[in-house]
Amino acid sequence: MYRYDEFDATFVAGRTAQFSDQVKRRLSGELTEDQFRPLRLMNGLYLQLHAYMLRIAVPYGTLSSKQMRMFAHIARTYDRGYGHFTTRQNIQFNWPKLKDIPKILEELASVEMHAIQTSGNCIRNVTADHFAGAAADEIIDPRPIAEILRQWSSLHPEFSYLPRKFKIAITGAPNDRAAIRFHDIGLQAATNAAGEIGWEVWVGGGLGRTPMIGKLINSFVPNEHLLAYLESIMRVYNRYGRRDNKYKARIKILVHEEGLETIKGQVEAEFAEVRGGVLTLPAEEVDRITAYFAPPQFTAQPATKIDVAYQSIIDPAYGRWLDHNINSHREAGYASVTISLKPVGGAPGDATDKQMDDIADIAQRYAFDELRVTHEQNLVLPHVAVADLRAVYEALVATGLAEGNTGLITDMICCPGLDFCALANARSIPLAQEISRKFAQPERQAEIGDLKIKISGCINACGHHHVGHIGILGVEKKGGELYQITLGGDATESASVGKIIGPGFEAEAVPGAIETLVDTYISKRESAGETFIQAYRRLGEAPFKEALYGAA
Amino acid sequence: MALPKLAHTPAAHDKLRALGILALNGMFDEMDAVGVLRQAATDVLPGDLAIVSSFGADSAVLLHLVAQVDPSLPVYFLETGKHFAETLDYVETLKKHLGLINVHAIHPNAADVQRFDPNGDLWETDPDSCCHIRKTEPLEPITEQYGGWVTGRKRFQTKERGVLPHFELTSDDRIKVNPLAYFNDADVNQYKIDHGLPEHPLFAKGYKSIGCAPCTSVVAEGEDPRAGRWRGLNKKECGIHFDFNGAIASPMTAATRHTLWKDGAFIADPFHEWADDSDPATASYKHVPLAVFLANRDTFLANPHPLGLLVVPGDRIEDVEADLGRFASIAIKFPAFSDGRGYSTARLLSERFNYSGEIRAVGDVLQDQIPLMRRCGINALVVTHEPTRAALLENRLPEVAIFYQPVGTTEVPVGTRPFLRRVS
Numbered sequence: 001m002y003r004y005d006e007f008d009a010t011f012v013a014g015r016t017a018q019f020s021d022q023v024k025r026r027l028s029g030e031l032t033e034d035q036f037r038p039l040r041l042m043n044g045l046y047l048q049l050h051a052y053m054l055r056i057a058v059p060y061g062t063l064s065s066k067q068m069r070m071f072a073h074i075a076r077t078y079d080r081g082y083g084h085f086t087t088r089q090n091i092q093f094n095w096p097k098l099k100d101i102p103k104i105l106e107e108l109a110s111v112e113m114h115a116i117q118t119s120g121n122c123i124r125n126v127t128a129d130h131f132a133g134a135a136a137d138e139i140i141d142p143r144p145i146a147e148i149l150r151q152w153s154s155l156h157p158e159f160s161y162l163p164r165k166f167k168i169a170i171t172g173a174p175n176d177r178a179a180i181r182f183h184d185i186g187l188q189a190a191t192n193a194a195g196e197i198g199w200e201v202w203v204g205g206g207l208g209r210t211p212m213i214g215k216l217i218n219s220f221v222p223n224e225h226l227l228a229y230l231e232s233i234m235r236v237y238n239r240y241g242r243r244d245n246k247y248k249a250r251i252k253i254l255v256h257e258e259g260l261e262t263i264k265g266q267v268e269a270e271f272a273e274v275r276g277g278v279l280t281l282p283a284e285e286v287d288r289i290t291a292y293f294a295p296p297q298f299t300a301q302p303a304t305k306i307d308v309a310y311q312s313i314i315d316p317a318y319g320r321w322l323d324h325n326i327n328s329h330r331e332a333g334y335a336s337v338t339i340s341l342k343p344v345g346g347a348p349g350d351a352t353d354k355q356m357d358d359i360a361d362i363a364q365r366y367a368f369d370e371l372r373v374t375h376e377q378n379l380v381l382p383h384v385a386v387a388d389l390r391a392v393y394e395a396l397v398a399t400g401l402a403e404g405n406t407g408l409i410t411d412m413i414c415c416p417g418l419d420f421c422a423l424a425n426a427r428s429i430p431l432a433q434e435i436s437r438k439f440a441q442p443e444r445q446a447e448i449g450d451l452k453i454k455i456s457g458c459i460n461a462c463g464h465h466h467v468g469h470i471g472i473l474g475v476e477k478k479g480g481e482l483y484q485i486t487l488g489g490d491a492t493e494s495a496s497v498g499k500i501i502g503p504g505f506e507a508e509a510v511p512g513a514i515e516t517l518v519d520t521y522i523s524k525r526e527s528a529g530e531t532f533i534q535a536y537r538r539l540g541e542a543p544f545k546e547a548l549y550g551a552a
Numbered sequence: 553m554a555l556p557k558l559a560h561t562p563a564a565h566d567k568l569r570a571l572g573i574l575a576l577n578g579m580f581d582e583m584d585a586v587g588v589l590r591q592a593a594t595d596v597l598p599g600d601l602a603i604v605s606s607f608g609a610d611s612a613v614l615l616h617l618v619a620q621v622d623p624s625l626p627v628y629f630l631e632t633g634k635h636f637a638e639t640l641d642y643v644e645t646l647k648k649h650l651g652l653i654n655v656h657a658i659h660p661n662a663a664d665v666q667r668f669d670p671n672g673d674l675w676e677t678d679p680d681s682c683c684h685i686r687k688t689e690p691l692e693p694i695t696e697q698y699g700g701w702v703t704g705r706k707r708f709q710t711k712e713r714g715v716l717p718h719f720e721l722t723s724d725d726r727i728k729v730n731p732l733a734y735f736n737d738a739d740v741n742q743y744k745i746d747h748g749l750p751e752h753p754l755f756a757k758g759y760k761s762i763g764c765a766p767c768t769s770v771v772a773e774g775e776d777p778r779a780g781r782w783r784g785l786n787k788k789e790c791g792i793h794f795d796f797n798g799a800i801a802s803p804m805t806a807a808t809r810h811t812l813w814k815d816g817a818f819i820a821d822p823f824h825e826w827a828d829d830s831d832p833a834t835a836s837y838k839h840v841p842l843a844v845f846l847a848n849r850d851t852f853l854a855n856p857h858p859l860g861l862l863v864v865p866g867d868r869i870e871d872v873e874a875d876l877g878r879f880a881s882i883a884i885k886f887p888a889f890s891d892g893r894g895y896s897t898a899r900l901l902s903e904r905f906n907y908s909g910e911i912r913a914v915g916d917v918l919q920d921q922i923p924l925m926r927r928c929g930i931n932a933l934v935v936t937h938e939p940t941r942a943a944l945l946e947n948r949l950p951e952v953a954i955f956y957q958p959v960g961t962t963e964v965p966v967g968t969r970p971f972l973r974r975v976s
Contacts, residue, residue, distance in 0.1 A: 007954065014952035021950045022920065030939055038890055039920055121890070151956040157927035158899055158959065161892025239896050243865070273904060278958040 002292045004112040020102035044115030055118040060128035060146035061089035061373040065360035070111045072356035085349040089373040121162045123153035129171040130374040134382040136328045139189040142172035144290040163241035164249035179491040181214040198222040204255030207461035211497040212252040227279040232270035296368035301333025303387045321404030339379040340403040344440045348414040349377030358399035408445045410436045417457030424457035426474025426481035438511040451532045467491035469533045471498045520547040584819040585731040592729045600699035603627045608762035612749040614704035619650040631657040632686035634764035638753040660686045675766040700727035746816035814932040839883045842867040865893040886915040895928045902929030919943040923951040
């Protein structure tokens, strides 16, 4: 993991002091809320429906047990005993008091954490594949570059007041687990003809009101020019991105309206000017940062495989957990474990202070002290010896987080919705809880197989509904909450945006409608091996539409 | 400047001359000190201007201006024979530090001293006469050689100087130039700090206005700075500053509050906004909107006056790349602090086009954005927001002083990540 040196520590301390001064000026009335808003947003502080909400960056989703314990401490001391892990690989606290914020930031700084640029119209926390450095399919660990991007983008003087927020995601694997095609900039490791590793650059993806799949703007940018290339994109966006309408201000609209070729021409012209300049990234620097992310000291393991079928007979719940929550590791005898934050009936992504402490203990004991936050609102122990899986499972059972449902219908992404959010039109957590209860039976979930449901309480799409195999969008209609259903979304390398299937449903009718869609899929699928999204792509929307609304 | 040189033949003082001075003050009222001196030295009195300096506590500021405008301008120092030894040392220190190459000492007439002050105690019995023989008399033949001279006097120094304008007409029809007229105590100190000027050795000991040793005493905290001069006597001026024409030409606009922050101080702003009826052919000291400039480019290029450029969001600074050298100042408009386009403009100007003139931020300029603006190359600010003004004056901008990104042209790489890091 990356470790702060003196410079980083001084930087964060300086930023904490700066923000503390801004809080003080707000409390004294010297700053108006209008003036304070962009300043607090730049530091992850939102004013929500009921209280301030503080969003803390988990850079590229990687954290240590010590940092997780700090989250537990903050939840216990300054909040109501829980935190919420988000689709941006961050954590949010929903009930801090403004006067406590400087203290919280100070405590965070003591474990090398901060809330810098977790909101505001700036370059946000860079997100990455949650199996980075562990996954068997990886070309290269993207985290060293992600860390370099974190540094480059932190309090960037030119790009702190962009037209709108700006999100960068990076993956080093061909299987895209970071949804890079739905980010303002997506980076995917690529190899050129000479066998060198560099980056495909995708631009203009996003969700929200106007979902767009990112477009390939450059198929190979080597490490040394990556910062110069990204700065070129940022400058073009800062200068020409729309500022007349906040709903049309993201770079996806600029790319869409101007056309990829125009934007590409502008970026290339800018790149020609800055290429080879001060932003050139020396190989030694990449190596130096990479050294921080050196794999842990793996040892030869007695067991390299586990007989899931056998375990499933002995202990079905454990079998399900092995089946769904284990990801293959590049190192023989090791596996990555997903800790599901989606217990049946729970609020997706929430963890209590006690659970966070327990998870920290498990990571320290069994997983080289390392944890990840996934953009699907789960946690990951990236490096666990196969021989320790049972012990890890039992520790998770003890803390109530052993649900073996990763990738299944109850592993939903869900935004905070009208229960917390000032923007929401509809509740989403209660709906997720209802659906989760409806499909609580493990056998039923296993029968359905891989199916991603994603729920957003408003058009801003924090719950990524556009890329859910089944997406649910809460809207307000005639003073009531109504839910639209979309089908066919996909956030991976085979990216697609879901389509609205028909008129919306009342909240009570949604779980039933989901069940109808699921039953339709099961009855029409070619085999148990054909997933929902595959079947949908083969069948089209007609049979699903007919099942929901009757024959046309 | 198209202003005709004012002749200094000892003609009778007339109203036209007075009006000329009035006009000068109107034109230069809002100009900063170096601008006033430069105009005086190059346009109003080229080759015909001298500086008289006491090499006292605040003299470094005026002499620093001289060094910027032209280090070969003649500087005269009244070596009265009664100075502190520290003052004489200070003359040498400043000459060396500022690179002044035309400094002359003026000594009193030895016969006069022998005749009127044989025991060297005239300062005690008749200070006015002492000043007369050691300052006024020796200076006269010098000033007669020049059409005008420059003083370091400031309005804030005493109540009598409270209406001091930039330009005065003396009773013998010369022009006296006071570039520092509008400087206050804080301005002077800030200027000295910002430019790293050497202090008079006695300044730290409590001498705020330093003249001859016998007639200078320490000034208490809060006291009028010149209270230490001729303490206890009904005397405020030594005579060499006292001969201006009875009715001082007063400024046409009272600059009660400067809004241009530059080099660590709020200073008079020589520039004005472009107005709809401004004339491209004759405009002077205006920030011309980029679009207006492009539409009248030839006329502007033929205009001999100093001009600035106004760049608003949406303007492409590339469009005037070839003409950037034409502008003494470029104003970047921030219509709202949340509109960050100006940062890119500033970086392009300073980094790509190597524009080295003034780049000023105008509009919604607030303290929390100023550190970012500076990093992007903005070197002047027009600030009206009161808390921001206070933060600037008290030097407490909310700033993170170390940076990850290499921005700007004067990077000093430090630490183990030289390509990324910078300490301010």
